[in-house]
Amino acid sequence: MKILVTNHWLKKLGGSETFTYAMVAELKRLGHEVDVLTFQPGLVSDRIQDDFGVPILSEVKSTYELILANHHTCVRAAFNHGPIIQTCHGTVPKLEQPSAFADAYVAISEEVKLHLSKIDKEYQASVILNGIDCNRFKPVKPINKSVKRVLSLAHDDMFNLDLLYHFEKLGIQFFSLNKFKNPVWNVEDQINEADLVISLGRGAYESMACGRPVLVMDKRPYQGAMADGLVNSLNVDELIKTNLSGRACRMTNFKLVIDSAIASYNRSLGNWCRTYALENLNIKNQIQQYLELWKRLSM
Structure with missing residues (x-):
């Protein structure tokens, strides 16, 4: 499947940035064709490109079977290029607010889901918790019996x-x-x-x-x-x-x-x-x- 993943900025480490990296890694592992859209490339987009050979785009020109979008700015840029699922990661940041141009919404917590519904009853979100690459993030040494x-x-x-x-x-x-x-x-x-x-x-x-x-x-x-x-x-x-x-x-x-x-x-x-x-x-x-x-x- 041809999938577009978006994040407003991928220039430095952050929650939605590393979430995007993990999402791209898993989609590529499953064999999907993946592009990434960002307006501010950098550290994380470079890693995505180097590690997975994924094109990093500054604008959307193709159509996609699925668009997994972080940030309302990206939703607007990808509108009319395929079905859009917007993930909202917080309640306060302006970028995390829902866009009317999305087709469906994901909240990373019940708190965010409630926030979206208070903005407008049309913003009914599914809750999907933050996804972690558990093959990368795994125990490699035991912890001590007491805190050292x-x-x-x-x-x-x-x-x-x-x-x-x-x-x-x-x-x-x-x-x-x-x-x-x-x-x-x-x-x-x-x-x-x-x-x-x-x-x-x-x-x-x-x-x-x-x-x-x-x-x-x-x-x-x-x-x-x-x-x-x-x-x-x-x-x-x-x-x-x-x-x-x-x-x-x-x-x-x-x-x-x-x-x-x-x-x-x-x-x-x-x-x-x-x-x-x-x-x-x-x-x-x-x-x-x-x-x-x-x-x-x-x-």
């Missing part, structure tokens, strides 16, 4: 300094990666060096796929500092509704959150994280959900 090393994928430098101070007091090694300051493509290698990962959203999902327990916590400009705590089988159904964002529990006493996570840490939690990712976050399963949605559109 913590990785933070948080974006805020002062927040990471506060975390460093707290974990050093606990005698736990701490290191951080800020994709805006020190981006690392093979982040899975760093994740696999940790016993516990602090992150939100897609970074949390990738860490779970690597069999790492995840402490959902960060400070972001659009929501401030907040946490959901340590992800486990008892709370995941509720936390996943807001994309492991911190907005489910909105906890702000970070000392209490960290101490509780360390006390609750168990090596078996890593195995549960991996199993959950394989069953609920695997890009192989998520792409099949997109293709099923396309079949329903075609009927």
Whole structure:
């Protein structure tokens, strides 16, 4: 099948950017003919082109059997070139808002689905969780019985300094990666060096796929500092509704959150994280959900 995948920008690392990479990888593995549209090429589009031989387009000239679009700007550019499924990854960013030119909508969480329906009852979305390449993001070494090393994928430098101070007091090694300051493509290698990962959203999902327990916590400009705590089988159904964002529990006493996570840490939690990712976050399963949605559109 001839498929167009779009993302407004692919110039640097980010959630929708790495989602696009994973989506293209799986579609190519299935044998589909894939093109990619982006208005701002760069690091991620270069990887897509080099790794999969996929053409990177700045405008749409051909017709496609299916268009998998991130961002309303791309939906508008691809209109009349094939059936469009728009994926909305958030509620706040302007680019993530739904376009009337799409034929169907996917929300990456129940929170986003509710947001779309509040904008207009016509924007009825299917929920498909973020897809992770579980062959790339996988455990390569076991975690320790107790927390020895913590990785933070948080974006805020002062927040990471506060975390460093707290974990050093606990005698736990701490290191951080800020994709805006020190981006690392093979982040899975760093994740696999940790016993516990602090992150939100897609970074949390990738860490779970690597069999790492995840402490959902960060400070972001659009929501401030907040946490959901340590992800486990008892709370995941509720936390996943807001994309492991911190907005489910909105906890702000970070000392209490960290101490509780360390006390609750168990090596078996890593195995549960991996199993959950394989069953609920695997890009192989998520792409099949997109293709099923396309079949329903075609009927």
